[in-house]
Amino acid sequence: MIDVKKLTKKFNKFTALDDLNLQFTDSKSIALIGPNGCGKTTLIKCILGLNVIETGDILVDGKSVKEDFRYRENIGYMPQIGRYPENMTIGQTIQMIKDTRKIPASELDTELLQDFALENLYHKKMRTLSGGTTQKVSAVLAFMFNPKIIILDEPTAGLDPLSSEILKKKIIKEKNKGKLIIITSHLLSELDEIISEVVFMNEGRIIVQQSVEDLMTEHKTEKISESIISILKEMKK
Numbered sequence: 706m707i708d709v710k711k712l713t714k715k716f717n718k719f720t721a722l723d724d725l726n727l728q729f730t731d732s733k734s735i736a737l738i739g740p741n742g743c744g745k746t747t748l749i750k751c752i753l754g755l756n757v758i759e760t761g762d763i764l765v766d767g768k769s770v771k772e773d774f775r776y777r778e779n780i781g782y783m784p785q786i787g788r789y790p791e792n793m794t795i796g797q798t799i800q801m802i803k804d805t806r807k808i809p810a811s812e813l814d815t816e817l818l819q820d821f822a823l824e825n826l827y828h829k830k831m832r833t834l835s836g837g838t839t840q841k842v843s844a845v846l847a848f849m850f851n852p853k854i855i856i857l858d859e860p861t862a863g864l865d866p867l868s869s870e871i872l873k874k875k876i877i878k879e880k881n882k883g884k885l886i887i888i889t890s891h892l893l894s895e896l897d898e899i900i901s902e903v904v905f906m907n908e909g910r911i912i913v914q915q916s917v918e919d920l921m922t923e924h925k926t927e928k929i930s931e932s933i934i935s936i937l938k939e940m941k942k
């Protein structure tokens with residue numbers, strides 16, 4: 706569980722996150738959505754400890770992210786753009802990260818590795834990979850260490866339809882095991898099958914946090930994308 710308490714994040718005089726209060730509970734898959742620049746990645750980076758928090762706090766399973774960095778071992782993160790050592794191969798990169806985590810091979814989740822058939826490309830250098838293949842490496846690593854919380858930043862943006870489907874199935878499977886999944890996406894049509902809750906942000910604030918059922922009932926729609934478009938239209942009035 707993640708508990709965001711009165712979180713404000715400023716970059717000099719610019720307020721990127723403005724007094725956020727939020728709870729993300731286990732067994733949910735939450736879509737974090739909102740216009741470009743509304744603060745989604747900033748919030749994710751605060752959760753991951755990549756942004757320093759000056760005002761407010763974030764508790765992950767009851768422990769402040771400001772205190773002990775070890776909570777990060779429970780979070781799998783797939784960044785929007787993964788950056789890896791350019792001259793290492795896929796195989797070496799995955800092995801290097803496995804070595805730093807020191808988790809027995811029997812406990813690793815290699816399902817995505819197999820489903821993406823990434824082992825066939827183990828010899829390829831990271832700098833030579835297409836955007837989609839780099840995304841697959843990031844996805845494999847986000848799930849590999851069986852984290853309780855999985856954060857995916859625009860996960861399907863660069864993936865072909867088949868790979869996107871493989872990843873979506875994996876997300877649903879892990880959510881059903883009780884994990885907490887947070888996804889940012891602008892591809893609203895992608896979200897329908899996987900999301901149980903929506904957090905809509907604008908200008909560093911939470912506009913809506915609602916279960917998918919409530920959202921669709923309120924907006925009389927059958928698709929998340931249509932509900933979000935209704936919210937956007939109401940905001941412009």
Ligand SMILES: Nc1ncnc2c1ncn2[C@@H]1O[C@H](COP(=O)(O)OP(=O)(O)OP(=O)(O)O)[C@@H](O)[C@H]1O
Nearest residue numbers: 716719720721739740741742743744745746747748
């Ligand atoms: N390190 C930084 N220094 C200064 N400003 C920053 C920094 N990081 C983010 N910002 C600003 O904070 C705001 C929120 O950015 P953020 O990346 O969180 O948006 P986002 O919702 O993830 O957008 P997108 O949908 O385009 O990915 C933007 O105005 C951005 O320019």
